[in-house]
Amino acid sequence: MGWLRRPVVAGGLVLGLAVAAVGLYLFQPWKLWTDETVNEALPSSDPVVVESEKPGAAEEPDAAEEPQEPAGPMTLAEGRFITHEHATEGTVKIVDLGDGERVLRLEGLDTSNGPDLKVWITDAEVLPGEEGWGVFDDGAYLDLGKLKGNKGNQNYTLPADADLDAYSSVSIWCDRFNVSFGAAELARV
Structure with a gap:
């Protein structure tokens, strides 16, 4: 009967290691000690610069057309x-x-x-x-x-x-x- 114990012990060890590996994967206990x-x-929105589309346009924009x-x-x-x-x-x-x-x-x-x-x-x-x-x-x-x-x-x-x-x-x-x-x-x- 001694020959029967070795496979049972080996099987138990393999099963135990598999359960431990799954437990470590699921719970990831090391994360409790790591930050x-x-x-x-905060991201910012940079203002967009719009150039005049009309060549030779007046230097001074109309008050109503001021870019916002x-x-x-x-x-x-x-x-x-x-x-x-x-x-x-x-x-x-x-x-x-x-x-x-x-x-x-x-x-x-x-x-x-x-x-x-x-x-x-x-x-x-x-x-x-x-x-x-x-x-x-x-x-x-x-x-x-x-x-x-x-x-x-x-x-x-x-x-x-x-x-x-x-x-x-x-x-x-x-x-x-x-x-x-x-x-x-x-x-x-």
Whole structure:
């Protein structure tokens, strides 16, 4: 019977290693001790210089034809993060850059790192505590992409056709475990 134990032990070791590998892949525990800091500046819209199309046009433009500079960045909505599954702090803003482009900006973000973190803008109500952890995928949401870093300031371009009146909150969403790390209710400015 000693010859039977060796294959059972070897099989158990192989199975144990496979379970450990899958667990490491899913949970990525090393991310709990590593931070990714991003410090992006708010994008700006540079004024467009338009040259006269008429050769030999008068040097002085008419007052009615003075070129208008695009409006600078303007905050449309903002909110402050609350903690859900992991301690989360910072603010979120929706900023119109003045050239038709809108960005979602995270400022002073401080949360845990984790596997498969995304930035979502959603129609869900932000609820404190465990009740609010899993509500963000129940309704409408826009996935703005992978969280660039768990600390710092970062920008996410909003689709030009996004109806921002349809969305009222932002979540740092762990897509792997369907849970919110933290969320912010957006208030129109």
